[in-house]
Amino acid sequence: MTAVVPLCAVQFVDVLGTTLVIAALPTMLADLGAPASAATPVVAVYAVLFGALLVLAARLGDRFGHARVLSVGLAGFGAASLAAAVAPSVGVLVAARGALGAAAALSVPTALRLLTAATEEGPARRRALAAWSATGAAAGASGLVLGGVLTDLAGWRLLFWGNLPLAVLLVVAVRRTAPPTPRERGGPLDLAGAAVLVAAVAAVVAGASLLEDGAHRAAGAGLLVAGLAAASALPAVERRARDPLLPRTAVGHPGLRRGVLASAANTATTSSAVTVATLHLQGSEGLGATATGLALLPFSVCVVGGAALSARVMRSVSARATAAAGLAVIAAGTAALLGAGLGPWVVSAGVAVSGLGIGLSSVAATSLGTDVPAELQGTAAGVLNTAAQLGTALGVAVVLLVVRVSEGTALPLAGAGLGWLAAALLAALAAGLLLRRPARAAVAARSAG
CATH class of the missing domain: 1.20.1250.20 (MFS general substrate transporter like domains)
Incomplete structure (x- = not known):
């Protein structure tokens, strides 16, 4: 159970980062001289890259080791947080938020896989999964409140500076406690399947976020259609792959x-x-x-x-x-x-x-x-x-x-x-x-x- 605490902490940090930013958005945009319309890309870019890269990240964990990929994700999370903390413009902030979403995609599925490896099937695993869900909920609850309070007291940049020591501590804890997981010895990584799946999920998530805005509803609908079209092409791409991104036994x-x-x-x-x-x-x-x-x-x-x-x-x-x-x-x-x-x-x-x-x-x-x-x-x-x-x-x-x-x-x-x-x-x-x-x-x- 020693590994459960840092692995659940990964979930906590990723969810907390999302809700902290939502609470601080108005202050961020005002400080960077950005229009209110910039709120959409600042929020959406994280969700787009996070959702699009999750399956690929999990497969990278299968191939190269989940603890290693998780460590890379946490290191990337820290680096992207540093970029956001010193962002001189909203463009840099959007890019940093995108990098945070990609880093979270590397971290969350690999942490969940390590969580199941660290616990035996039965009551111990059910308790670990309950802790996983509870930490995500706790982060969601505290993020909206802490984001506003910390921004009022010390400014929005502190929200990102605070991620740096957390990332370092989590990398150390994961390297010390993460259980070994078997590595896949398959053929070449299914890059074609990965590209189609990433494009499909990214288009659907981006299209859905634009669909909410009346001014961009047509563009959102177009992206949704494009995403669904890409998803419909995925089975044909996967059938040709030697080692498909989504194994048939899993589907x-x-x-x-x-x-x-x-x-x-x-x-x-x-x-x-x-x-x-x-x-x-x-x-x-x-x-x-x-x-x-x-x-x-x-x-x-x-x-x-x-x-x-x-x-x-x-x-x-x-x-x-x-x-x-x-x-x-x-x-x-x-x-x-x-x-x-x-x-x-x-x-x-x-x-x-x-x-x-x-x-x-x-x-x-x-x-x-x-x-x-x-x-x-x-x-x-x-x-x-x-x-x-x-x-x-x-x-x-x-x-x-x-x-x-x-x-x-x-x-x-x-x-x-x-x-x-x-x-x-x-x-x-x-x-x-x-x-x-x-x-x-x-x-x-x-x-x-």
């Missing part, structure tokens, strides 16, 4: 496929619901940024509680059923937001319930997805994290589009309410799909009876 593994479904549904539903809740609190309720952050704090706190609870639940219930139950709780919490007109306390209560649900479901989804043969666990870690990133990007984009298109219409339920309803229905649908028995299993069961 067809039922546990990984269910884990991908749950991971994508978790982030698509909760990220979109919380984003709409933020806009509602700052718009309809007139709350400031700090008050909004405090009103939404129960979400992250309950994610930690749900993650801790999941390890106990999965002692007697399967991971698939736990993930479905978590998504059902997410649906209930999101549906409760339809009563937001009664006051901000309803929003806090609704997101708290959703937080409990994603805490349950995220640990179960990771357990499902990583319950694969050892040689596939690196790939599984990359695929699961990619699914979560795509879920966030597409979920937020689609739900915000529903909200904005329906505003001012004569629909019985419009605006934020319709967005929350869409997210709740998506969570319920995903829960139902997880519980559905595969056709072959059902036929076999009937035959046996």
Whole structure:
């Protein structure tokens, strides 16, 4: 268990870096003399490169060693943080944020793979995965508050300077505690498959972020179409590869496929619901940024509680059923937001319930997805994290589009309410799909009876 602490700390640092920047964005742009429109590339470039490189990073870990690739990612994280801390212009800041996203892509899936290698299958691994999810939630909760406080007290550059000692400490800790993992001895790396997958994911994430902005909606739609076209070409490219980036055994593994479904549904539903809740609190309720952050704090706190609870639940219930139950709780919490007109306390209560649900479901989804043969666990870690990133990007984009298109219409339920309803229905649908028995299993069961 010694390795679990620094590996979870990697997750904490990466998530914290994202939320810290969101809170400090207005001050950053004002200090660099940048227009408000620059906020989109500063935020989006991290998500684009992070999501696009996750699977490739996991495969690099399989080939060259996960501890080595993780160390490179942490070193890159420190170097990119230094560049951001001294950035003289918004262009340099955007480039540094992109490098941070790439470094995080190298770090997160390799850290998750090492986490599964450091723990035995069973209760120990479930506790480790619960700690992994809880540290991410804790970082999300503290980042929004710390970002604003530290920026007010010492300036936004301190947010990046603080990453340097953290990166050094984590590299040392990982090198000392990381367990050995087998290296893949395959043929040449599937560069063609990597290029197509990176292009597809990058286009989808970038397109989704632009789709939210009415001025760039056409460009966003074009990127989404291009990304989906690239994704449709990937199977043909992979069939020709001697050592495909996505092994056929991984693509067809039922546990990984269910884990991908749950991971994508978790982030698509909760990220979109919380984003709409933020806009509602700052718009309809007139709350400031700090008050909004405090009103939404129960979400992250309950994610930690749900993650801790999941390890106990999965002692007697399967991971698939736990993930479905978590998504059902997410649906209930999101549906409760339809009563937001009664006051901000309803929003806090609704997101708290959703937080409990994603805490349950995220640990179960990771357990499902990583319950694969050892040689596939690196790939599984990359695929699961990619699914979560795509879920966030597409979920937020689609739900915000529903909200904005329906505003001012004569629909019985419009605006934020319709967005929350869409997210709740998506969570319920995903829960139902997880519980559905595969056709072959059902036929076999009937035959046996």
